[in-house]
């Protein structure tokens with residue numbers, strides 16, 4: 001037990017001691033410790049694959065520990081399963097969503113314990129009423145009747161939170177709750193956490209974003225390679241120190257955009273790209289060796305732009321010009337053939353073959369090009385290449401034969417990145433490439449992006465993390481409501497300028513439309529471009 | 534609640550899952566042995582060399598169909614048109630070889646290609662027109678059933694003038710040993726299919742598409758093209774099965790195809806291929822086909838009436854699909 005700082009409210013709420021947990025070929029946790037005090041937010045940090053999610057899965061009854069003890073409120077604790085954990089007062093919000101997309105918010109929140117009438121009939125009215133009451137109590141901007149699949153990622157996260165809090169837990173565990181949220185949404189979430197924390201409750205908060213941890217957490221527990229390192233007061237420790245404890249080595253220096261690209265040849269021109277759903281006349285160009293940042297709020301149309309370029313979604317109008325000649329892309333395969341690769345923000349859905357091994361995933365895109373003769377696959381070459389990427393990207397996995405669903409979230413992300421590196425495209429569109437990736441690995445990925453750009457490759461980097469966009473980009477394309485509202489040079493780009501252009505609402509606000517030189521009444525700018533399509 | 538949470542284990546139970554993948558195949562093999570043992574004890578006529586070759590012989594048609602269908606099912610698709618398609622191919626073989634009097638080799642190749650053409654049409658309907666596989670191949674099943682009757686005038690076509698044709702199935706390539714050619718054909722195509730599935734891009738993409746079609750497409754693989762290729766490839770096996778069944782019977786029977794598709798799909802599923810795609814093997818499928826023909830054979834030897842044979846086969850299919858569902862839950 002840790003008793004070094006003896007303030008009045010240091011009663012341990014939840015204690016973990018001597019916990020070991022192994023998976024085949026992986027020692028995920030060894031002699032793990034943790035102490036959550038009543039009334040605090042405890043941050044849990046560590047590199048990708050350090051064992052954070054595993055520890056939380058033990059606490060929420062998904063896995064059982066090999067050895068070790070848990071204590072809740074001074075009572076020894078045996079957790080039989082997920083349901084038992086919630087009954088004991090431990091609620092978890094997982095790193096990956098657990099919602100049924102075609103059900104409503106209310107149905108998702110109360111799934112498995114819907115109010116009934118006469119035992120059998122679902123009481124829909126009470127279900128909605130209860131959900132509305134809960135949502136009101138939590139001050140969440142949700143409609144209980146909305147279908148979850150139609151919600152933004154941020155709002156889906158809010159549904160998860162409502163669900164977790166509906167059990168009135170003593171301990172709330174959040175595994176990277178903000179990975180998919182923008183700054184404003186993070187602020188809303190933090191407010192919620194503050195309201196939740198009372199003298200008798202506590203929060204375990206996992207995140208790779210240090211600023212957030214500074215803002216929300218009282219103490220931080222650092223783990224490395226499945227082992228406990230230390231627990232420190234956030235206020236008394238610098239971010240630098242925390243990171244050093246986490247990675248156990250000094251980090252590469254800050255990489256920034258290198259050189260100027262204004263003189264380089266234009267590689268890709270996108271003109272008047274429009275889609276039925278959202279995009280309106282998206283126009284920009286991309287130079288060789290350039291890192292072009294894409295900033296904007298959620299729903300601004302950045303991912304849609306990327307998907308439209310690579311032919312993943314149907315396009316309503318617009319022209320793509322590659323090295324001066326027009327290209328037509330009807331399917332992602334065409335895009336890749338032209339050397340344009342797209343790494344999706346949603347690795348589970350669009351990035352990975354989760355039930356296949358690391359090797360199959362890394363070599364998937366490059367298989368036909370690099371690893372076959374006359375249609376026959378060279379397993380040895382594929383394996384060697386996969387091992388090389390596992391090494392250079394430090395993907396934490398027992399071997400390249402490990403099924404990817406057993407990798408930690410951040411390591412899965414690295415597998416997707418490796419897939420695109422293996423394919424060797426001239427233009428890479430990276431959508432939230434560092435989502436779920438730890439601070440150390442982030443630096444390595446920035447370094448990697450810089451190296452790629454140095455080699456003359458062009459990169460479009462879509463990111464919701466402004467500091468990342470500012471640091472990495474030669475130029476920044478700012479989008480709002482499906483339009484490009486401004487393209488900023490690195491010199492003009494700042495948090496303020498980006499936010500200014502990201503929040504323009506030309507369709508609703510006449511002033512904004514004027515600022516962008518748009519005719520406010522005319523919403524049919526897209527139709528005019530149709531001739532080009 | 535519990536189920537969603539548990540599923541979310543994301544990682545799930547790894548050991549269980551890994552073993553389960555192989556387990557299904559082992560299980561299938563074990564049940565084959567059990568069935569074998571049972572019939573050997575139950576009937577003195579079962580455990581004989583003659584009966585073994587008879588079982589193998591009767592595995593050929595279902596086995597051939599099932600091998601092609603394995604590819605389709607691994608992509609997450611289904612092909613219901615293989616049964617009546619086989620009958621149509623048998624009829625076409627009669628047309629090519631008997632009616633048009635084409636040289637045997639040409640007629641055989643044309644029949645196999647005709648099967649491929651049917652598969653190609655299925656593939657185009659599914660991959661380009663985005664018709665769900667179940668519907669597209671259901672339609673093809675009806676079309677083929679009708680065409681087989683139309684083309685043949687609802688009458689069998691006899692290969693009596695073509696003794697070489699029946700030799701493809703019933704002849705003995707290995708002199709002096711009673712081992713029908715049909716079985717050799719099955720083994721050869723099974724080996725070829727196995728190599729294609731495990732060693733070539735076609736096979737890899739087959740698995741990838743079944744595992745996550747969207748991610749495969751976004752990785753720059755033209756899944757439309759490969760799905761068409763898979764259905765067309767499976768179609769070749771429909772053509773081959775048409776030859777094998779008509780060679781065995783010495784005639785092309787236009788109305789015999791219906792029902793084979795379900796037996797073939799059952800063989801695939803019993804052999805551990807997941808109907809939800811991404812998993813499966815040729816070896817498993819062969820074991821599945823052997824289980825079905827052993828059951829048919831043994832029940833026949835024990836003079837169990839045909840109706841009861843169907844009941845038992847139906848139950849086997851149920852059990853097989855249920856294990857598939859259990860496996861899907863595990864994953």
Ligand SMILES: Nc1ncnc2c1ncn2[C@@H]1O[C@H](COP(=O)(O)OP(=O)(O)OP(=O)(O)O)[C@@H](O)[C@H]1O
Pocket residue numbers: 023024026027028046047048049050051052053054055095396397406407408409410411436438544545546547
């Ligand atoms: N079900 C499993 N089967 C096999 N290995 C597993 C399983 N779950 C986790 N692991 C392994 O255990 C280690 C710890 O994983 P965990 O998910 O706890 O990491 P993490 O700290 O949450 O990382 P991240 O920041 O990337 O989310 C990793 O090496 C991972 O590959």
Ligand SMILES: [Mg+2]
Pocket residue numbers: 052053054095175408409410
């Ligand atoms: Mg994790």
